[in-house]
Amino acid sequence: MELPVDHLEQDRVAGLLPSPDPIQLIDENGAVTSGDVAGVYELPPVQTLAEAYRRMVVGRRFDAEATALTRQGRLAVYPSSKGQEACQVGGVLALAEQDWLFPTYRDTMSLVMRGVDPVDALGLLRGDWHCGYDPMKERIAPQCTPLATHAPHAAGLAYAARRRGEDAVALAFIGDGGTSEGDFHEALNFAAVFNAPAVFLVQNNRYAISVPLSRQTAAPSLAYKGIGYGIRSEQIDGNDVAAVLAVLSEAMSHARSGHGPMLIEAHTYRIEAHTNADDAGRYRDPSETAMWVPRDPISRLERYLTGVGALDDQAVRRVQDEAEAFAEELRSRMGADPAVRPEEMFSHVLAEPTAQLRAQRETVRELVMRGD
C-alpha cells in the first residue's frame, strides 16, 4: 500500500525547476541566441525593445545624475542601479497599468521609468520625507529598506487584488542578499499557498553590500528556491532586456491567469559601489567589474537594434539628447532645498493626533518660532 502522500508527477517537478542555464535571448554581441533551450520564451517585438533601449539610456543618465547629486549634498545617499538597467526597465515595461510594483531602495530608476516624477522618486534619498510619491496613485509601494519585508506585502496585496476581482499582479524586486531573510521565505510560501498573483524578481547583482553571493547561498542558483514552495521558477540573463521582458511577461500572465506566483532570478551585476558612501575597493577587484563591462545591457541592445535596422546614429543621438535634457531638468529642480514643515512630523503618526502628540507638536512649534 502506498503512503498517502501525493504521488509525485515528475512533470510537476520539472515544471517548477528553472532552466539549467539562464535564459538569454540576445547575447552580448547583440546577436539573437538560442539561450532559451526550452523554447518557451519569444523575442519581444522590435518596437518594444526600442522603447526599452530608450528608457535604459535615460535611466542610466538619471542614475548618474542622482550620484552627482550626492556629491553636491542634494541627496543623503544614493544606491546606484547602473548595470541593472535591463531589470529596472524590463521590470516596469512588463507591468500593466493596474499592476503594482514593490521596489527596494535600489530601484529608484524603475520608479522613474514607470513615470514617477524623478524629484518625488528621490524623496526618500533627499530626506524631506520618507516616501516622496503617492504610492496609491502610482501603484508603487514605498521603496523598502528593511530587506525582504516588502515581499509579504506584495503577496498580500496580490491576493487582495484577486479577491477584489481586480486583474492586478504585484511585482516585487528583491536583492540576492534579501533572499536570505526569513521574510523572503514566508512571502513566497504565502504567495504559493494562497495562489497570489505575485511575481518575485531577484536581481542577483552578486553582492549584498560587500558580501559576495557565495556567502549568501550554496544553492545551484537562487532560482532553485522556488520548487520548495511549489513555485514555478526561472533564471535569466539579467543584463539581456529581451530575456527580462520575455520571461517577465510570461510570469505576469502566468500570475494574472490564476496560475499563482513565479520566481525569477536575474543574473546581473552592480557596477557601482553599494551606495556613493561605500568603498567597493575594499571587497572586490576592479578586474571583476571590468568583466561585466562587455555584458552591458545597453550596448548589446544597441548592437542588436542597429543590426536589425531599428536604430541609427541619429536615433541614438536623439535618445542621448533626451537623457541629457532629463538630467538637466532634474538637476535644476533639485537645486533648491525643499520646503519642510517641522510640525509635519506629527501629522501622519495616527489618523488623529492624541493629546500627547498635540502637546509635543506645540513644543516643536515653539522651539521653531524661537529659532532653536
Place this chain on the structure above:
Amino acid sequence: MELPVDHLEQDRVAGLLPSPDPIQLIDENGAVTSGDVAGVYELPPVQTLAEAYRRMVVGRRFDAEATALTRQGRLAVYPSSKGQEACQVGGVLALAEQDWLFPTYRDTMSLVMRGVDPVDALGLLRGDWHCGYDPMKERIAPQCTPLATHAPHAAGLAYAARRRGEDAVALAFIGDGGTSEGDFHEALNFAAVFNAPAVFLVQNNRYAISVPLSRQTAAPSLAYKGIGYGIRSEQIDGNDVAAVLAVLSEAMSHARSGHGPMLIEAHTYRIEAHTNADDAGRYRDPSETAMWVPRDPISRLERYLTGVGALDDQAVRRVQDEAEAFAEELRSRMGADPAVRPEEMFSHVLAEPTAQLRAQRETVRELVMRGD
C-alpha cells in the same frame, strides 16, 4: 560568451533533489520493499531493528502514560507522539554519543529513548521548571516551543563543534508547520553556507495543530526545500523505522564526514490530537486517522521481525512487560508534587543577581513566609 554564473552540472541538481517517492524499506505488511529506487540505502541489521522495536514499544507506553498523567493533573499538558515512534526512536538510534539533539515539545519520547530520566524529561510539561534535564550533560538542547527557533541553534552548534575539532553532528527535529517559519529558512541557509554538520529531520505529521499540510505548503513535498539551499535532501516513509534508520545514518555520516547538512522529510501522522487539551474532531475526520492505523510503525516491524525469526511471542511479551514496568515506575515517581523553591525564580536570570533582583527575591521570600 557565457554568463559568469557557475555552469550548472545537472548531476549536482539531481544529487540535491529527494527521491521522487518516499524511501521505504519495510512495507506495512512487514515485507522488505524496493522502496529505495536509487539503491543507496541499506536495510539495517536485524539486531538494530530489534532494538528499535523494543524502544518503540517502550516509547509508546511512555507516551500513553504521559497522556494519562495529564488526566491526573500531574502534567500541565502533553503533546503525544503516538504514531511517530519510528522517527522518535530511529532519530536517537542514529546518534553517536557525542552528537547533539535539538528536539521540540513533541519529542519527549526521543529524549527518554536517548536515556534521559523520564521524570526529568517531563519537567517542562510538569511545570516545576522550564527544562528538567541538564542539556550539557545529555547533549540535548532544551525542548523548543517557539517554532523553528532551535534550527539556527543546531546549525550554530554543529558549526562550532566542527570548529573545535569535535566529531559531533547536530540533529534537529522540526514539524511540518515549523518549516514555514523564517527561522527554518535561515537555519538551513546558514548550515549550508557554513557547511555545518547538521541534519534537519522534518517530522511531517500532516498537521500543525489543526492546520493541514495543504495550507502549509504548495511544494511537491517538503524535501524539495533543500535544493534551494544547496542541501542534499531525502524523503522517507516516516513510519518505517528501517527507512528512518538507514537514511538518517547516511545523513549523519554525510554531515560527519564534512559534506555539509542534509534535510530529511519523514512522512508520518499524528495519531492523537495536538495535545491532550486539543479536540481533533473539530478539524479532521476519524476516518483519516483510521487510514493510518495499518501503517503503524510498530506492528509492521513486529511482522518483519517475526517473519525473519528475530521475534517470537515470548519476546514480544518480554518487551511489553518491560514497557509496563517502565510506565509503572514513572507513574509512581510522578505521583507526588515536586518540591519547588519560589526564590529559584531569581537564581538563574543572570550569573549574579542585580541589586534589584535581590530585593525582589526578598519580597517573594517574605510573602512566602507570610504564607501568601
Place this chain on the structure above:
Amino acid sequence: MAVSMVQALNAALRDAMRADDSVVVFGEDVGALGGVFRVTDGLTADFGEERCFDTPLAESGIVGFATGMAMRGFRPVVEMQFDAFAYPAFEQVASHVAKMRNRTRGSVTVPIVIRIPYGGGIGGVEHHSDSSESHYAHIPGLKVATPATVDDAYSLLREAIDDPDPVVFMEPKGLYWSKAEVALPARTAPFGHALSRREGSDVTLVAYGPTVPVALEAAEAAAENGKEVEVIDLRTLVPYDEAAVTKSVSTTGRCVVISEATGFAGIAGEIAAQVQRACFYSLAAPVHRVTGFDIPYPPPMHEQHYLPGVDRVLDAIEQLEWD
C-alpha cells in the same frame, strides 16, 4: 445572559464581519478549530473560508500579508496564538505596520488589528505567558487596547476593527473565561478613555487588562481596613488617558500602578513618571508600582509567586505614608 470574554470577542468579530465585507480574520488555527482559545469559533462555518482562514505557520508572514491586504482595502484581523509567538512579527509591526501611514504622508494606511492573547495565570509552559504590551506601547504609530471586562472586550474590539489606525489588541488570556451579564452588542467608552471601576478617595489604583480584577479585589480588602480605593481601568494604553489618571490622583494623593509585565522599563514606569509630574503637589506619597518581577515568566508551579497579587497590592498601599 452570562457571557464570557471569549464569547464577547467572538461576537465582536462576527458583528464586525457582518457590518463590513472588508473585514477578514486569519492566522494559525483560526479556521476549523476556531482558535486555540475559540475566539474565532464558527467564523469559517458562518462566513466561509474567504472571510476566516488558516495560514501557514509564520507570524511575520501573517502580519506582512495582512499589511499587503490592508493596502488593497481589506481590514485584516489577525491572531497571534500566544504573546511570545508575536515576536517573529516584530519587524513587520515596528518597521511597517506602525510606520506606513507616516512614511506615506497618509496615502497608505493599514488598519490592521493584531490580536494577542497575553499574560499568565493559566498554567502555561514557557513562552505562553509573556506580557509584551510595553513593547507595542513604545512603538509610535500603533494603538494598544486591552479589555478587562466582558463588555469592553466586545466594544473595544469593534472599535479596534473600525479604527483607521493599526491596533495591537491585547487579550488578557487569564480573563478569557470570566463571565458577566452583558447584552450584546454593547458599546462602552471609546479608545483613550479610562474608566473608573470603583470609586474611592484615599488611593488610586491604575490597572489594565488582567490586573483590573486584582485591583478590585485589593480595593475590597482595603475597604475593610477603612481605605477607600479608586480603581482605574486604562482600557487603552495608546491613547493613554492621562487626564483621567491625573484627575483621580489629584484627589486621592496616592497612586499604585499594577501591571503583570516585567516592571523594568515597562508601561507602569511611564504611568508613574507621568503621575509624579502631573500630581506633584497632590501626592502624599511616591507612586508605587506592583508589577511582574524582572525575570522571565516562571514555570507553572511558580507563577502564583510571580503574578502581582492582592497581597502585594495591599502591601504597596500600606507603604503609602498614611500617618
Place this chain on the structure above:
Amino acid sequence: MAVSMVQALNAALRDAMRADDSVVVFGEDVGALGGVFRVTDGLTADFGEERCFDTPLAESGIVGFATGMAMRGFRPVVEMQFDAFAYPAFEQVASHVAKMRNRTRGSVTVPIVIRIPYGGGIGGVEHHSDSSESHYAHIPGLKVATPATVDDAYSLLREAIDDPDPVVFMEPKGLYWSKAEVALPARTAPFGHALSRREGSDVTLVAYGPTVPVALEAAEAAAENGKEVEVIDLRTLVPYDEAAVTKSVSTTGRCVVISEATGFAGIAGEIAAQVQRACFYSLAAPVHRVTGFDIPYPPPMHEQHYLPGVDRVLDAIEQLEWD
C-alpha cells in the same frame, strides 16, 4: 593620542580576540569591508576568516547561529548593521538569548554580545536611526550597555565580551566619530556603575549614550545662568545604578532624564519612576523627561527638531520650580 569611538571599539574587539580564542566576530559586512562603520576594520585580515566573518543576510539567523555557537563554547560578538535591522532577531533575543540560562537552571549559558549601532543625528534615511534600548532593557536576562565616551567604548565592550551573560551593546552611532585623548587599553568602571561626568549641586541630568554630550553642553549653558548641573552617565541600563542616581538627586533635589528614544513607555520613564520614589522627600520639583517624541524617527531634514537638544534640556531645567 586622539582616538575615535570607532577606533576604541575596534581596539576592544582586537584585544578581546587576542586574549581569548573563543571570541568570534560575525555579521553582515564585518569581514573584508570592516563593517559599514568600520568597527571591525582589519579583523579578518589580522585574525583570519575563522575569527571574523561575513554571514548570510539574516539577523535572526545570525543571533540564532551565535546562540548555537555559544552553546558549544564560543563567545560570539555579532553586529546588527543598524538598530531597526535587529528587529528580525527579536524573537531569538527575547525567547532564547535572554532566557537560555534561566530555562536550563544555569546549565546552558550564551555569553553573546549583540552590537547595535543606534540613535540618530547622522542624516540617515528611514529605519537607520531608531533607538530600541528600552525594548532590550525591558527583557529580563539581558544586560544592556551603552558607552558615551571613547574610553568607555573600549572598556564596556571588553567587559561585555567577558561577561557571562548576554549583552546588548548599544553603540551611539552619532558619537562614532567623536574623539578623545585616550591611552588604550583603558579600563573604566564596571557594569552597573554610573559615572558622574560633571559635578553640580542644583540639578541632576541623567543621560546615557548619545545624550551625554547634550547633557554636558546644557550643563555648561546652565552654569552661565548660575545653575550648577550634575551630569550622570548611566553606561549600563541593565544593571541600572539606582544608588548613584538616588544619591545625586537626593542632593540636588531636581532631576531631568534625557533619552533619544521615543519617550512613551521607555527607559526614561523607568528612571523617573524610580527617582520619584527613592527621592520623594528630596525633590523640589517633579522629575522631567526630555526624550524623542512619540513619533517614528523623522526623515533627515527633520531630525534636528526631533532630537532632544540643548534647548529642550534647558527648558526642562527652567521648569523645575526654582522659586
